[in-house]
Amino acid sequence: MTKRRSFILTLLFLSVASALARAADLDIDLDRYETSIPMTAPTVFSATLHNPGKSRLYITGIRASLSENAVADVYNPVLLHEQLNHLDAGQTWDGPLFVVVPKRRGPLWISGSILIDGGVLQASTATLAVIPLHLTIDDPKRKIDGSINRGILPVCDRPADRCCDPAETGCFQMAGRCVYIADGFNHQQVCIDGQSQALYDHVADLSVSSGAFHVAYIAGLHCSTGSLEERCERVVVLDGVEHRGADIPTNLELSPDGQHYAYTGRTSCVARAGQEVCTGPRQAVLDGRPEKAWPEWYVHP
Numbered sequence: 001m002t003k004r005r006s007f008i009l010t011l012l013f014l015s016v017a018s019a020l021a022r023a024a025d026l027d028i029d030l031d032r033y034e035t036s037i038p039m040t041a042p043t044v045f046s047a048t049l050h051n052p053g054k055s056r057l058y059i060t061g062i063r064a065s066l067s068e069n070a071v072a073d074v075y076n077p078v079l080l081h082e083q084l085n086h087l088d089a090g091q092t093w094d095g096p097l098f099v100v101v102p103k104r105r106g107p108l109w110i111s112g113s114i115l116i117d118g119g120v121l122q123a124s125t126a127t128l129a130v131i132p133l134h135l136t137i138d139d140p141k142r143k144i145d146g147s148i149n150r151g152i153l154p155v156c157d158r159p160a161d162r163c164c165d166p167a168e169t170g171c172f173q174m175a176g177r178c179v180y181i182a183d184g185f186n187h188q189q190v191c192i193d194g195q196s197q198a199l200y201d202h203v204a205d206l207s208v209s210s211g212a213f214h215v216a217y218i219a220g221l222h223c224s225t226g227s228l229e230e231r232c233e234r235v236v237v238l239d240g241v242e243h244r245g246a247d248i249p250t251n252l253e254l255s256p257d258g259q260h261y262a263y264t265g266r267t268s269c270v271a272r273a274g275q276e277v278c279t280g281p282r283q284a285v286l287d288g289r290p291e292k293a294w295p296e297w298y299v300h301p
Contacts, residue, residue, distance in 0.1 A: 026087075026116065026128040027052055031094075037110075039139040041162075042101045044075055047131070048094040049116075051087035058086045058124055061117035062098060066133065069106030069146070071166045072114060075099050102137040103165045104158075105183070107146040110135040141183075154182035154199065156191035170206045177212040190217055190237075197240060201232060205252035207261075214239055214258025218249050230271040236261060236288070245288050250278060251300035262286045262298045 031046040051057045059080055064072035074080070075096040084093055098114055114131040118124050136144075141152050163178035164171035171180035181203050182191050190197040190206065192215060202220035209215075219242070220232035236243040236252060238261055247265030254261050267280025284294045284301075294301050 025053060025057060025119070025126075026050070028116070028129050028131055030131065035134070036136045036138045037100060037102060039102055039104070039137055040159075042099045044096050044099045046095055047097040048092060049084070049087060049097075050092045051089060054089045055120050056086055056088050057118055057120065057128065058122050059084050059116060059118045059128070060123070060125060061115075063115050063117065064098070064112065065115060066100075066112035067107075067110055068103075069108075069137070070100055070102045070110045070112075070135075072098050072100045072112075072133075100133070100135070101166065102139075103168070104139075105146065105165075108137040108139060108142055108144050110137065148183055148185045150185050152185045154184035154187055154189045154191075154196070156182055156189075156194050156196045158182075158191070158194075160194075172206075172208045172212055174208075175211040179206070179208055179212055179215055181206055181217075190215065198237070205250075205263075207252060207254040209254055209258025210256050214254060216252060216254040216258075216261050218252050218263075228273045232271075234269070236263065243288050245285060247280075247283055247285065248278065249285070250276075253298050253300060255295070255297050260287050260295070262295055264294075264300060265290070 027050040029048045031048070037043040062074040062080065066072055075098055083095070087093060100110070102110065110133060112133050114133065115127050116129045116131075117126065118128050119126045141149060143149060158178065158180065160178055163173040163180060177193055179190065179192050182189050187199050187201060188203040189199045190203055198219070200219040200221050201223040204218045204220070206215070206217045216236065216238045219235050219237050221235070223230055223232035234249055236245070236249050245265065247267065248269045249263040250266055250269065252261060252263040263285050265283035265285045266278040269276060269278040284291045286295060
């Protein structure tokens with residue numbers, strides 16, 4: 001571990017350990033103040049909740065407000081109904097309270113809070129307490145800012161039960177199949193049920209058929225960078241087979257049965273400061289052949 005990261009983690013530990021979540025209506029103490037959570041599995045946080053007042057408190061909600069690189073939720077969906085519906089005056093409850101799931105992209109710094117709602121009435125929705133969270137993700141592939149460490153190659157190592165991040169685009173988990181894009185330093189590849197596909201500079205517009213039996217995407221290769229611009233050759237990859245056309249494929253989609261692919265052909269495309277800029281008329285292309293119109297199932301005319 002670098003001195004810089006050790007220093008950051010030390011500051012985080014001191015910050016979190018000194019920040020017991022307390023409000024006028026409810027006291028909370030976490031079981032541990034971890035500053036680094038593993039990338040490989042969700043992290044469960046237990047807590048001790050104490051009602052220091054003289055009235056019964058109803059717990060009506062547990063919600064999270066975190067940075068975009070993580071999500072959190074109540075540990076057990078039935079917790080509020082069966083175990084933690086209310087706390088009488090002077091009563092204490094302890095147990096697993098919430099779980100934090102880091103995302104595979106973005107900075108390693110997680111910030112935000114867990115909020116507990118409730119009040120003296122069963123319908124109360126006021127904020128009773130706030131639990132501040134300042135965590136880091138233990139992911140050797142990434143730097144603190146979220147960039148990929150130099151020399152890291154894509155690896156198809158996601159567990160079957162955690163194939164896709166919550167709200168992740170470009171990842172599909174259906175009919176027992178797992179299809180996603182794995183990142184490496186200046187390389188990407190598609191993973192299908194743990195099996196690596198060809199290595200490319202970039203992968204975009206990942207599309208799957210019903211049941212994920214067929215997979216298509218646009219692969220960028222032989223990329224060259226100059227100033228703030230990057231230009232790449234592009235090919236359509238359908239079930240592992242490359243298909244080259246006379247134009248530049250954009251907005252690729254696969255038909256529901258996986259028998260056809262369509263895209264919008266352009267004359268030229270370049271990435272400028274990370275934003276794609278394409279020129280030329282928009283040409284409907286079906287299975288590599290120019291058409292007068294896009295098929296009905298294509299939603300990106």
